[in-house]
Amino acid sequence: MNAQTAIIEILSAMTTASSLFIIAAGLTLVFGALRIINLAHGSFYMIGALLMATLLGTSHHALFWPALLLAPIAVAALGTLCEVVLLRRIYHRDHLVQLLATYALFLIFSDLSLRLWGTDSRTVAAPAMLTGNILLRGASFPIYDLFVIVVAAGVGIALWLLLQWTMLGWQIRAAVEDPESLAAIGTNVPLLFTLVFTLGAFLSGLGGAVVAPLQAVGPGMDQSVIVSAFIVTVIGGLGSIVGAALGAVVIGLFQAMGILWLPTWAPAFIFLAMILVLVIRPAGLLGTVGSAYFGQND
């Protein structure tokens, strides 16, 4: 393999990693504070992509930027609704109930989006300034893939700023450690949980909206992405955002190498990697019990 193809392979691995990170960050953020594995997280991702397709129609490139913001906001509103109506009633229930309740949401959203958007796959066109290729050291690389990487980096930095440097971020981290004490000093913890879940849904919707131009948008997106997002968060450590980034890079590279060398065994290796990590380090590579997203509090 020469240097050019190596660069291309690594960059496309990073593109996969970036789209996975945006989704996994939401999943891990929600788990960190709420201790819930949200099986409907993939539905939010699919709805984000489908809304993007609807808002853009087939040819309205000019609407790309507003749609990129509007679709995740609509998904976030849906997330708020789920949290207020259903999830806050089951925080004290055991994990079987929590898994099945979010699984029920997954089934409901899967059917509703079939009803609303039909079975056909749609394509979403990227705006003119993001189409085409650029030359990197003689190798040609799609501009849109670079855009996905930039968005993922932006999400990572924004989450870091939010959680480390704002009052809201401190409260979220405190809620991970000790929600009772936080409530005792006057913070509205239920409202905080609603906000966290809304933010998680927003990120998932954003992930779907951003990758929409890269793939066929249609039913089934929810089911395939949730498993990938699980692998990423579990490998990195449930509740750790840096871990989600690490997990996303590991899986991105794994997939890229697997497709090159062992295409039929690559997906199996990814699951084996997840199983191995869970057995050796049940809390994931960077997860520690009680750590608040960045793993430095243990």
Added chain:
Amino acid sequence: MISFSAPWRNIGWRLLIGAALLIALIAAPWVLPLPWLLVLQNILGLAVFAVATNLLVGWCGLVSFGQAAFYGIGAYTIALSWLHYQTSFWLSFLAAPLVGGLAAFLVGLVALRAQKLYFALLTLAFSELFYVIAEQQYDITNGANGIFGAMVPDLLMQPALGYFFTLLVSVLALSALWQIFRSPFGLVLQAIREKRGRAESLGANIFYHQLLAFVISGAFCSLAGALYVVHDQTAYPELLDWVKSGDPVIMSVIGGMYAFAGPIFGAFIYQIAHDALIQYTHDWQLFLGLFLLFVMLFLPNGLAGRVFAPRQPSRTTDDAGS
């Protein structure tokens, strides 16, 4: 321990209902139109699948989202040995639970190192692992197309005989599971679920008990998968994936997972509702999701919870690891 003795009070009328049900099931081929006979045949296999899954989820408090792996292994045991070696159906049907039990032993050794949520995620990962292997190894498994063909003997292809065979096997399997449920071993499993620490201090080896439970569950799930082949003469990757793993868990929760017969009841309701609803609407998953939420929020012991085990405690707090 009080909760286990309660069902025995009603043994008289329970026996009566059981006998009436059995007679109805035996009479079914003469009464039911063919499409519904096949539905019933499907349900009998699913009832074994649901009770075997509930052996972990309900009896042990081990939430497995991966039992479809063993269901699929049962189906693939028959399909693959037919495809590659033309093995006799009867032989591979007998082998299916053994292969499933062996796979469950290996998976259980790893998965039972984790607890609670992590156990659920590990079993889900194993389910997906088997799914991608079945889907990707095209040369061995025909990939996503699955395997179909004359793998079931002509004898069992006659609807009534296929039905009676399924009835016989599932009644035997459910009786065996019932014996396990009320055996000392079954009681220890439930004791571990209720008070893990106390059961351990009384001398129960938790890992050994749960591993054996996992193997038994895997073997019976695999048997149910073999019964699926009798019903549908095919094996395909979706039999192994995590969405399929959700089905028996849903059946158990709907029917009531703290009663032995709850999952059987759940399998009947689930599949009849499914087969009836899809004739009229495309929104089966929507109704299922809404109904599931209703059961979860308002009927923590399932529909049958009150009928079959009136004194089972309603468990609303997470004390499984205490």
